[in-house]
Amino acid sequence: SQQGEEDPQALSIQEGENATMNCSYKTSINNLQWYRQNSGRGLVHLILIRSNEREKHSGRLRVTLDTSKKSSSLLITASRAADTASYFCATHPGANSKLTFGKGITLSVRP
Amino acid sequence: DGGITQSPKYLFRKEGQNVTLSCEQNLNHDAMYWYRQDPGQGLRLIYYSQIVNDFQKGDIAEGYSVSREKKESFPLTVTSAQKNPTAFYLCASSRQGGYTFGSGTRLTVV
Numbered sequence: 001s002q003q004g005e006e007d008p009q010a011l012s013i014q015e016g017e018n019a020t021m022n023c024s025y026k027t028s029i030n031n032l033q034w035y036r037q038n039s040g041r042g043l044v045h046l047i048l049i050r051s052n053e054r055e056k057h058s059g060r061l062r063v064t065l066d067t068s069k070k071s072s073s074l075l076i077t078a079s080r081a082a083d084t085a086s087y088f089c090a091t092h093p094g095a096n097s098k099l100t101f102g103k104g105i106t107l108s109v110r111p
Numbered sequence: 112d113g114g115i116t117q118s119p120k121y122l123f124r125k126e127g128q129n130v131t132l133s134c135e136q137n138l139n140h141d142a143m144y145w146y147r148q149d150p151g152q153g154l155r156l157i158y159y160s161q162i163v164n165d166f167q168k169g170d171i172a173e174g175y176s177v178s179r180e181k182k183e184s185f186p187l188t189v190t191s192a193q194k195n196p197t198a199f200y201l202c203a204s205s206r207q208g209g210y211t212f213g214s215g216t217r218l219t220v221v
Contacts, residue, residue, distance in 0.1 A: 033209055098169075
């Protein structure tokens with residue numbers, strides 16, 4: 001079962017612009033994670049935000065979490081062509097459980 | 112360097128054959144996972160193991176089998192009972208927090 005649903009499904013922007021991707025989920029979580037996948041490769045962990053956190057930064061990444069709305073957003077600032085990839089949100093309900101992934105967002109950054 | 116290694120990168124299977132995908136990690140992680148990825152479907156969990164000699168079915172376990180005899184290794188066998196095995200298979204491991212993924216095996220039925 002897939003809990004996280006990303007929005008939009010595809011996003012195309014110009015280099016230098018900001019990219020905002022959203023994720024909604026249905027049940028309570030312990031944490032929410034964002035991953036990146038380049039074409040034909042494995043996923044790379046980007047950032048984890050816990051249920052008691054509202055915002056987290058890592059370099060050009062900013063993640064917010066609104067547990068009342070069961071939603072999260074990933075912002076990539078000053079995008080680069082190398083940011084072109086698929087991005088997945090994944091929810092973690094708690095101890096001894098496993099991640100559930102959404103279907104992903106395809107981001108294209110035009111040079 | 113610590114990491115998780117999947118092999119082979121590409122695998123071709125004839126109909127009716129069993130094939131085994133390898134996954135090895137040297138991260139000292141207790142938990143390991145197998146996911147299947149189809150275009151537009153995201154990742155679906157096949158099997159997972161939280162400790163040696165124990166594993167659990169995921170959402171789409173039918174037609175697959177696993178073993179966890181060593182902490183470092185979690186091989187996945189795609190059996191002839193899996194009717195649509197062509198897909199990209201991803202192995203992952205974790206201790207706590209984020210997962211570390213291998214680079215994947217693309218399996219094609221010929």
